Amino acid sequence: MRLRCAVLDDYQGVATEVADWSALDGRVDVVAFREHLDGEDALAAALADFDIVVTLRERVPFPAALIARLPRLKLLIASGMRNSVIDYAAAQAHGVTVCGTASSSTPPVELTWALLLGLARGIVEESGALRSGGPWQSTLGADLHGRRLGLLGLGKIGSRVAAVGLAFGMRVSAWSPHLTAERADEVGVDLAASKEELLADSDFVSVHLALGDRSRKLLGAPELALMKPTAYLVNTSRAAIVDQDALLDALRTGRIAGAAVDVYDTEPLPADHPLRTAPNLLATPHLGYVSRANYRTYYGQAVENIEAYLKGAPLRRLP
Template identity: 60%
Template sequence: MEDYSYTKAPVREMMLSKRFEIRQSKKGRAVMKCAVLDDYQNAAMSMADWSVITDRIELNVYHQHFDDEDELVAAIEDCEIVVIMRERTPFRSGLLKRLPRLKLLVTTGMRNASIDLVAAVEQGIVVSGTRGGGEGTTELTWALILGLTRKLVQENEALRTGGPWQSTIGVDLSGKRLGLLGLGHIGSNVARIGQAFGMEVAAWSANLTADRAAAVGATLASSKEELLASSDFISIHLVLGDRSRGLIGARELNLMKKTAYLINTSRAPIVDQDALIQALRSSSIAGAGLDVYEQEPLPADDPLRTLPNVFATPHIGYVTEAAYRNFFRGIVEDIEAYLNGSPINVLKPQV
């Protein structure tokens, strides 16, 4: 039933991707064209059972990112269903208007700031999300912290290339202050792990209460400024919105200790990127652990790729087996529900 074929045609024709197609319904049902975008790891087809819908859709899976909107439109303009992975490809009003046949847009997660939900509603497009992600972002937060403080990239590279045996001195976590901007599900888990390392944990967000902080063993900072000035590590776990966009700028970075580290596994626009690069270049903070960027994939000439006090990963916080299985299972369920006339997990514009 599965027909895989490969092509070496230019990106406009096939994006150098594996193509998976079911061309006609064996049960006589109408067949809708569906595209899965940005399947970087070639995981979409193996992480869920698509057989429940493959007689009702013609499916194309694209493994490489479309940098050019014209190329993207050429690939998916005849699709009624499009599946996107988080914010890898934004769907703003301008793009949506170029896709008049689009009826269902499925995104992983129940929140995606890169989709213009107002424009989608106006165009009659149903936007569905998926539930369940896993704990990958929590775990990656600590991977970034440990990578920075123990200089793991530098020491590993030296070991592999015959460089100096032991050239750095690690930074201890025990006894240090961990400051959390945001104490939701991920922030709370990060807080508990911080305590296991023997750290003092404090937190702040606009609506956080002392009782809520105490429930996960943290203390409530009196202000954002106090948290920044007193913490040895600042880790961001906020939802991107009007109140959080640009929350950390040059003034806030200047409040941090010169020995402090900034960790961002949330969303890049929460931090002023120009101000962050300047702070890292001038060593006004010790370093940064980053998994999110304003432009993804990160441009080849972006300074965050080369600054020595940055430990960076390509937005892989949510990229784990558990999360992918939950996401793609939810994607199939969303498509099946839509095809059955009863969409589920529908995302609507916030009033």
């Protein structure tokens, strides 16, 4: 009997185009969902007749309750090799194999700099004004050369963001709970004595931490109050690291000069969400890992994972 495979959140409609799925012809029928399925009931209804599900990053939670409502599900494939919203114990208990794929850190590094530069030079405002016949020049750009870039996190992505900052002639500092002087020296950046020192000294702050109990709401109202009123915050990591209400208040009151975000507590962002109209905010719809090369890897390896599963030898098993 032919199996059925659901591909979730194929917003751009490219899942079956960027990779070659022909190896599965005659054995697996692939159905891509372009619209986001919101909530357990919607997911359970839509996926009831599928044996395989391919999900992107951590956009769709698979808790025990949902897995129990998908009796046909046998293979769950997530992009990347780390996923915090899948209940692995429940998957195992219900006989569901979970696999991952490789993932490149290049796209989120590039997006971080696209957002930071967009903030610094008022790109969206100036482009919009030019195209609409608005005023010729209305913003005053913030310089990067000689300014302080503060990085919360100096892992695979943070270290590459640091390298670009150094190339721009910025003074780069980093802090995280377990960051050592040796690691900072290896990357060529200064080690901030504390999170508070980094926030107070930086002209640009960029978040590159994994989400966990220690990092959840790491930046709240007291921390944002430490930042310079001329400073900018960029978050392409995880929404829950920055207290959303505190960020909205800091933007509305002009406590900081601006922010750029690519991640949200609720995704897709509701049409009436206050972040959509917040002042001095540059916002993108979670594009961090959305690039053609990354999608080729995600979906190409998803096909490999399905083939391997059908042969009884699953690849890249999680966790």
